[in-house]
Amino acid sequence: MRLLKVATCNLNQWAMDFDCNLNNIKESITRAKQWGAVIRLGPELEITGYGCEDHFLELDTVAHAWECLKDILLGDWTDGILCSFGMPVIRGSERYNCQVLCLNKKIIMIRPKMWLANDSNYRELRWFTAWKHKELVDFQLPSEISPVLLQQTVPFGYGYIQFLDTAVAAEVCEELYTPIPPHAELALNGVEVFLNASGSHHQLRKLDLRLRSFIGATHGRGGVYIYSNHQGCDGGRLYYDGCSCVVLNGDVVAQGSQFSLKDVEVVVAQIDLDAVASLRGSISCFQEQASCNPKVPSVATPYKLCQPFNLRMSLSSPVEVRSCQVSICIVIFHLHIRYHSPEEEIAFGPACWMWDYLRRSGASGFLLPLSGGADSSSVAAIVGCMCQLVVKDIQNGDEQVKADAARIGHYTDGQFPTDSKEFSKRIFYTVFMGSENSSDATRKRAKVLADDIGSWHLDVSIDGVVSSLLSLFQTLTGKRPRYKVDGGSNIENLGLQNIQARIRMVLAFMLASLLPWVHNKTGFYLVLGSSNVDEGLRGYLTKYDCSSADINPIGSISKQDIRRFLRWAATHLGYASLAEIEAAPPTAELEPIRSNYSQLDEVDMGMTYEELSVYGRLRKIFRCGPVSMFKNLCYKWGASLTPSEIGDKVKHFFKYYSINRHKMTVLTPSYHAESYSPEDNRFDLRQFLYNARWPYQFRKIDELVSEVDGEKLALAKLSDEEKLGVTADGGMGVVAAGSDDPNAGL
Template sequence: MGLDGVEIFTNSSGSHHELRKLYTRVELIKEATLKLGGIYLYANQQGCDGDRLYYDGCAMIAVNGRIVAQGSQFSLNDVEVVSATIDIEDVRAHRAKSSKSMQAAQAERYHRVEVDFALTRGKFEEVDEQDSIGLIGSKSIDVRYHSPEEEIARITGEPEDSTYVPVDPREFTGRIFHTCYMGTENSSAETRKRAKQLGEAIGSYHVDLNMDTIVTAVRNLFGFVTGVRPRFRSHGGSNAENLALQNIQARLRMVLAYMFAQLLPFVRGRSGGLLVLGSANVDESLRGYLTKYDCSSADLNPIGGISKTDLKKFIAYAQHSFDMPILGSFLSAVPTAELEPITETYVQSDEADMGMTYDELSVFGRLRKVEKCGPYSTFTKLIHEWGSFLSPTQIAEKVKLFFFEHARNRHKMTTLTPSYHAESYSPDDNRFDLRPFLYPARFPWQFKKIDEVAAALPDRSIQSSAVDKDKTE
């Protein structure tokens, strides 16, 4: 269209939000208008359409690769208008810098519709004295990019009652938000304390309870029926027993959460019920590090599409932006499910249980989903990315472990609590991931190939260099 002389382009877009996506969107518009010249009017949908997608607006006007106007992101207004003063002659001057005569001669001709008005004034047209110097065009602006933690903070909802006006954030939270700490004998006093302090800081209606009697009842029931009473691994039990006893606690929390959600308004003399919120992040879901139909089961999950890495950044951001010092203790705490007994020599850790860090999970997620890599392709890429601090065989083991766990837990992702689609590798339903959910989890051909190549590659990691240096000395 530009080769045929079109100078103003409009785009009524429906681009859904993902963390960090605005930069890509802006760069596409700048590159397109810089290459051929033109005035680009970009409008985008705002708000939620009732699905998992959120449209972040941010209308823009670009001229020859420069952004001259930008609307807000995450606005809840029905309409937002962005304007700028532009000079069409700038487009013609920009296009005159490079000759595209051959391309233009072969370009498709677009149908013209003549109208009885003009966007510009004629060169010799008479004008009022006060308007003789014309208008000044809008200058370039610096595009405002929110950090991922700021984007997370701006994804908000509307009050339950349109006639209700909150007095302050804590009062509003106390009205709509209920928190419940469901501890067991495996829970630490530190975690219980942090939960209570966080509830007080945000103003939630907080409930604190122990559910040991319920867990023991289920455990005793199984022993009465089968004649075998399962034990934790630290008490001499098998891995199967240990996992089953953890799952009991997790699933009972889901049952209790729904009971409290239904009856807490009644307890407070109010009508209606509550929505149950889940709290599994995108990396845990991708790895399958959750019990099916456990406390991750809920009505909606606000953080289900956000990585652990970004969540930690958001917590640090919220600590200072919202004046909540208590959040600092969450950043320093070791992530743990607290489903196994704590002993002098053992404290359960999420990353130790998973066999990989949350940062590594984010890398695996993007390679598998965004870059469409299978096990072997992932291994070949990570050899270059991680080769300076991990040996080829260490990288191979991590790759195989991830794909094995992802494949054997893929069925869990079909029952995940609905969440806002915020990350490009979210393990959403089939609208975003069309792959099947039943896999041969050991990938025999790919894993064999990885092992063969890993054994043949030299170890260029820091650990290897340190060992060689010790030997030399």
């Protein structure tokens, strides 16, 4: 037997905070050594933090990374343990995203990333060059590093490390997901251990895809696949969701948490490498392909990593995969592979992201305009979840969380949070900013939820401020606008709604800055936004209203997922009032309530939230313009809607998407959770000035509608026998709407 103990880790790094990052790296090595591991893997670009973005273009960033690596190598951190560190490296005039593999105070090899992540949220080609050569070259170490390490050059490029008893190679993040991943060729060259350092962000329903990739990488060709990831907010909109793991021959044998407040989490596994050799030896085609596969260069390292057979050492066993529909207290201690439900992901992901943002920003808490509606209530519930997580981690002995909570909550004399509602009262303000258009029901729902969570709740009327602004306007113009229900025009109606919305933004920021002073607290509070991804896509928000906040935990979450989360949170977070909030129809409450009229979001928008999610996915994920979206929806909705009705819906969506696109340029930075987010600043790079009439595209839709209607009309004039003949002969092939065919309608 060749026994190998390996360690991987979730690290909560912070972009450009080299002290924080270096301390976390050292702590992870210490823990790995305590467990007896001989390999330690850290996340991609762990020394600098993954989210440095254009700071990677600064020479200082690269220089500081080398300084930190020198600090590690001059100590005893790498003695007896192979460590892989992620950092940027400049070779000549090229900048590379690299894994630096070190052992016994020496750099063994530098592996530059060969395939860069450059879509969705990622822009690595903006900062790095991809290494395209299937070779190893000599790399001249920086002059300030070389003398102290007593090394002039090190191997740089694509290859692996050949030890006396096994072979180890790096495969960096995106490379795993390429059509021909490096691990396939490396396995045929005898590599048994693969190190994947990653910077993978959380997105709803994404974890399963990631785990299946690790399992698939070793199931048919054998091997040990070790994966490390960041965990936390390292300075931007993304939350990196950990889940570091070890996979052996297609079985997960160790896995870290997906959502955690910990800065350092180390996952250890002990495996028998003979299991890899045994599996490969039993696969005839593997041996045949290995015999003729092109050779990959290697670095010979005369060192043994494995230990011989030892009865006192137990092997890591495959871990059961199961979903996790349980309460918060159980989730934290669950030891199986966890597939969190989307509702749990919405609870824990944004909550952990907000905790990092709060503790690192210097703020003393959050302030939320709480309307009693689904969106703001879901944000309040996420803050409540965050407070529960903080108290639970303190109970479990996390000293870092304890210190941060005591500082933020202004505890003195060694006190710290022991109750989530009491902690919430210290760090969370909620404000119901009602007007004459607000209902008693929403005011009551806001108050009950605030009491459930424990926030410091205020009930404020904005009518006086609105009236003052309207009086000023009347003095300037001699006119006073009226609501539509009172005989006013659409322009007057919209203007009156926007005044209320923008006053709430001004009031929220005033309270966030001054309420701590009123309560003799230092610092400031962060204003939370609560517009969802569907409202952003449709532009159903007022520019610079209370959607203009400091951060938005739900800005990339769909309305449908928010409603599912509310139902889940009512039970699992203990906020029973959320069930009533979820059941209420969505309304902005910006127009007067009458016996025969009540403002409703979906009526105002001219489309349902369910339809908006469909439009968003077709527009962004499937890259549909108006015409291709129309064609797709004819197949999807053709059984219940005519082509003309579908065409009208598509035009209506693109009209309002276009005229409201400018709002996305000032959208509050939001937690990223949904792949069709329309945010202009990072995710959705499209212009904001459109011809909202879309003359060419809409004309093409009209032509397609006329064509389909003409074919239907021609088909309707045929006798029943002729209809059967047409379809049997493969003619028009048009099926009458309303049939059982799922593609009916086109």
